[in-house]
Amino acid sequence: MAKIALGTSREAAEPDCIKALIVEFITTFLFVFAGVGSAMAADKLEASSLVGLFAVAIAHALVVSVMISAGHISGGHLNPAVTLGLLFGGHITVVRSILYWIDQLLASSAACFLLYYLTGGLTTPIHSLASGVDYLQGVIWEIVLTFSLLFTVYATIVDPKKGALNGLGPTLTGFVVGANILAGGAFSGASMNPARSFGPALVSWDWTDHWVYWVGPLIGGGLAGFIYENFFIIRTHVPIPTEEVRF
Template sequence: MAKIALGTGREAVQSDVLQALVVEFICTFLFVFAGVGAAMATDRLAGNAVVGLFFVAMAHALVVAVMISAGLRISGGHLNPAVTLGLCVGGHITIFRSLLYWIDQLLASVAACALLKYVTGGLATPIHSLASGVDYFQGVVMEIVLTFSLLFTVYATIVDPKKGSIDGLGPILTGFVVGANIMAGGAFSGASMNPARSFGPAFVTGDWTDHWVYWVGPLIGGGLAGFIFETFFIVRTHAPLPIDEESY
């Protein structure tokens, strides 16, 4: 497993870090704007609950795939403190830079939700909260499992240097798993998988009901997935053979 890197305060003024923060802000902003906007539109249309859940899941799947692709080269396209933590645990980003990313992602989420509230004429911004009959422990476990699934996919399809034939498909495959997880967990915990995605609506509405669940669950799930995949599945000593010498 790669060692966790602390980093230094000098990173805050490095040009590549500043570029990454700008791109991470833009991509997270657009992700939250589309994701929360889809949830607001579903509430406004007041349609069938199953259709509404599918609509929200598909909106998140599409925007996650596109925004990861947009930010991948510069910032990594994290969009999510849980993703940042998972990559930090694997030694792919320093602790200091991770903290900068977290602040960036939270500010972007708040800005997106504030703008949505304005452009929709004050339409209610739905927060993530536990469904009736779902207790705190169940909600945390649900978010742990869903976020573990998300980070495991990120590592397998984007981070792992031996991803082989799926190279380049990571963003869209990650979007697919986000959509699938929302369909699976949306009716129970809301399927946040992302503290920033939950933070913006809670901040704008001032409603912090069950909010801690959407930090504890995703951060545990993300960190655990990063640790497990980096420790047991990534092989860093592998040197690819020349293409004409590869055996199939």
């Protein structure tokens, strides 16, 4: 069973960690810029609900697949739920996970503030629950959608025995993000990503239902990482050593 590696405070000053944080910021920024930008464009063009949803799904699918590949130095997480899922699988330390989460939130906020400026102050659309969807339903939607995202990440990218899928992981992950938006976008908004929800909420200063997009994705991501790592992966290497955090 994978053990959670705590890491040490020295990690923050290590060159490889600094480089990873820079890459993670850039890729998360570009992901949110394209994702939120596509939603703003759909609103500006007054596209029908179905056309707008399809356009947003395609934009997210494309940018996710590209940014995961481009962010290979950091792992291309783009998402605190992905980071948590990999933490529960023993692939990243607690210390580096916290640094990644801060990085991802800052990148998302920066992307949304820039979009607000470039669009002349257009409303930055937030994730919120659709009419008739209650909190429990919204949380379950986000748990299931994020679980499928992390399960795909593990099966196509993390698992050393991915076989014929080797190299296709980023593209397939993008596909599942797009499919999940088509499935859940009309109900929960299909965030699957606390950082993706945080930036628009901050810029719009509208925190309606915002907690749902932390609780659901983090539960779904953590659960998928724990289950896949401990029940489906057979490893021959030594995991990250667990250490006490030293400050």
